[in-house]
Amino acid sequence: LATVTWSFGVDTVAPTLSGQLPTGNINISNPTLSVDFSDATSGYDAAASPTTFTLDAVAVTPDSEPVNGALAGQITKATSGLAEGSHSVVIQARDLAGNLSNSLSWSFFVDTVAPTPPTSVTVTSPTNDTTPTFTWSGAADAAPSSGLAWYGIEILQGGIHFHSYVVPYGPDPFSWTVPDADALTPDGSYEIRVWAVDAAGNVSATYGSATVVIDTVRPVLSNGSPTGYVATITNTISADFTDVGVGLDTSGTSLTVTNAGTPYGPWTSGFTGTNYVNGSLSTTIELTLTGFWDGQWTVDMVAHDLAGNKSTPDATLQWTFNVDTTPPTDPGSPVAGNVRDDGKWYINTLRPTFSWAASSDPDAPDGTPGSGLRDYSFQFGTSASKPGSGVDAWPSALLDETGIVPTPGAAIQQWTPSFDLPLAVGEEYSARVKAFDNLNNATLWIDPPIIYDPDPPTAPGTPSTTTPTNDPTPEWSWTGSTDAISGVDGYHIQIRRQGSADWDVLDTFLDIPDSTAPADPQIWEQGLQLQDGTYEIRVRAMDVAGNYSDWSGIGTVTVDTTPPAVPGMPQTTSPTNDTTPTWTWGAVTGAASYNVYLDDTFVENIPATAAPEYTSGTLSEGQHYLQVSSLDDLGNESAKSEAGYVVIDTTPPAAPA
Numbered sequence: 001l002a003t004v005t006w007s008f009g010v011d012t013v014a015p016t017l018s019g020q021l022p023t024g025n026i027n028i029s030n031p032t033l034s035v036d037f038s039d040a041t042s043g044y045d046a047a048a049s050p051t052t053f054t055l056d057a058v059a060v061t062p063d064s065e066p067v068n069g070a071l072a073g074q075i076t077k078a079t080s081g082l083a084e085g086s087h088s089v090v091i092q093a094r095d096l097a098g099n100l101s102n103s104l105s106w107s108f109f110v111d112t113v114a115p116t117p118p119t120s121v122t123v124t125s126p127t128n129d130t131t132p133t134f135t136w137s138g139a140a141d142a143a144p145s146s147g148l149a150w151y152g153i154e155i156l157q158g159g160i161h162f163h164s165y166v167v168p169y170g171p172d173p174f175s176w177t178v179p180d181a182d183a184l185t186p187d188g189s190y191e192i193r194v195w196a197v198d199a200a201g202n203v204s205a206t207y208g209s210a211t212v213v214i215d216t217v218r219p220v221l222s223n224g225s226p227t228g229y230v231a232t233i234t235n236t237i238s239a240d241f242t243d244v245g246v247g248l249d250t251s252g253t254s255l256t257v258t259n260a261g262t263p264y265g266p267w268t269s270g271f272t273g274t275n276y277v278n279g280s281l282s283t284t285i286e287l288t289l290t291g292f293w294d295g296q297w298t299v300d301m302v303a304h305d306l307a308g309n310k311s312t313p314d315a316t317l318q319w320t321f322n323v324d325t326t327p328p329t330d331p332g333s334p335v336a337g338n339v340r341d342d343g344k345w346y347i348n349t350l351r352p353t354f355s356w357a358a359s360s361d362p363d364a365p366d367g368t369p370g371s372g373l374r375d376y377s378f379q380f381g382t383s384a385s386k387p388g389s390g391v392d393a394w395p396s397a398l399l400d401e402t403g404i405v406p407t408p409g410a411a412i413q414q415w416t417p418s419f420d421l422p423l424a425v426g427e428e429y430s431a432r433v434k435a436f437d438n439l440n441n442a443t444l445w446i447d448p449p450i451i452y453d454p455d456p457p458t459a460p461g462t463p464s465t466t467t468p469t470n471d472p473t474p475e476w477s478w479t480g481s482t483d484a485i486s487g488v489d490g491y492h493i494q495i496r497r498q499g500s501a502d503w504d505v506l507d508t509f510l511d512i513p514d515s516t517a518p519a520d521p522q523i524w525e526q527g528l529q530l531q532d533g534t535y536e537i538r539v540r541a542m543d544v545a546g547n548y549s550d551w552s553g554i555g556t557v558t559v560d561t562t563p564p565a566v567p568g569m570p571q572t573t574s575p576t577n578d579t580t581p582t583w584t585w586g587a588v589t590g591a592a593s594y595n596v597y598l599d600d601t602f603v604e605n606i607p608a609t610a611a612p613e614y615t616s617g618t619l620s621e622g623q624h625y626l627q628v629s630s631l632d633d634l635g636n637e638s639a640k641s642e643a644g645y646v647v648i649d650t651t652p653p654a655a656p657a
Contacts, residue, residue, distance in 0.1 A: 089105065136173070354415050477521040588638075
């Protein structure tokens, strides 16, 4: 018998296809299609595989495949000239045991056309923000398209690459903020370039771009003006502006002025300067304001550059200046020698010493000191040639001296010429002076006429008033004085107790309106309250020139504010059926009359007698009481007496039973 021997293998496991390529979006039109074959037992059946292999439903033959029986390998197919758009592949193989693999199908998208870049890239520039936000729009990817997927960003300075970023695509308008705080340092001009990238990896051929200028350095304000003292109500406020960056922003200037704690402004427009335009790196900033008044003014100024940086110093450039438009106080009339009774001054030397009351420079309303008294101008010449007070020039003056320095602290300024004057005997001359402060504010010429008044007023009449009186502030009257030249200015009044050698109760001055014939009689109500007693008063008049009249005669007044003694308790018969009882009480020494009070109500004033009595009017039945007080001739009233009581009983008893 013949024996046949053979072997066979059992393979029931299907092979596997996987790892297909390409997938997704690709940017080439000749991709190689590839898939991985794997089998655990019998291996690849080269004669029968792939059983299916189509590209876009058209059968294709692989360019390479695993050898027969290979347990693993790759099936490939080169392509060319694929159209833009989506493509699909289907492939299936089998092993030598006849097991079919999974049917593997996939698609991919061919996109070889690059997108167009953004057409508009914007950013705020210049800026002091080192992480500015850029905005762009207009990038596009023409159909058929894999779609925009990314933006490629490059930052350059001076054409040199600084930083690169990739950010996912977003819809227009797209905003992107520089993520790194140091990406745009140091200050300067930076270019940003933005490329569009589609999902297939195609990068736009060109880019959208924008330039941003970074400026983080603050500009500087300095040299605020004016300072010190100025003599005008209209002043130009100015400061120097410098910047090393992008220069001045004219819309960012602000000015405030303050006086006595009250701010005025702010002013934000109207500024000028040597080069006051946007972008200026160096300029003055000037604003002319009017309406300043005397006092200290504080100025606060702020400026900005085009990048938004606020000026230094913080918080503002601040300075002060003082306005002084007020001249010194008028100096006194300049005189020399001695005055005669007719008011003319006489000198006996060719080099006289002139004197006048010194001027002072007043403080401003807010207490700021004035600029200070600088000097005097002095002129001297014949009275006949003297010009008016508003005219400075005196061509024929014998003396025309300027710059006479004030004597510190002196109430009287004196000045002596350094040479003998060509004076004529008997000629009448005049002198005049004006004062200047350090800002050249000047007084008028001071040369008022001097009228000599040596004559005292007429003596006033003797003061009189009601006396005796219980008014401790009596009203006095006297015949008024007269004065023919300068007029009566007031009265010097003195009061003393009678018998005293010193006028020590009151020594005062009554100021009245200046007049050559003042009020007559003159009335004066004394303000000082006098204690009880007798007083003497005298007055004298004083005229405007300071001359006193003779003393008047001495007037007297007796002040008595003390009431008489309190009367004794009134007496009458009680009980009584007399409805008009008569009351009696002891007489009070010094009493002129008595006030009668019945049941605490005043009823009558009766004259004082040696045996005072009072008969009541008709009284009702019941108890009543009477009080009396004593009054002197001046009306001073004592306290009420102790009450006297009476019981009126007019009702008879009941009839006997």
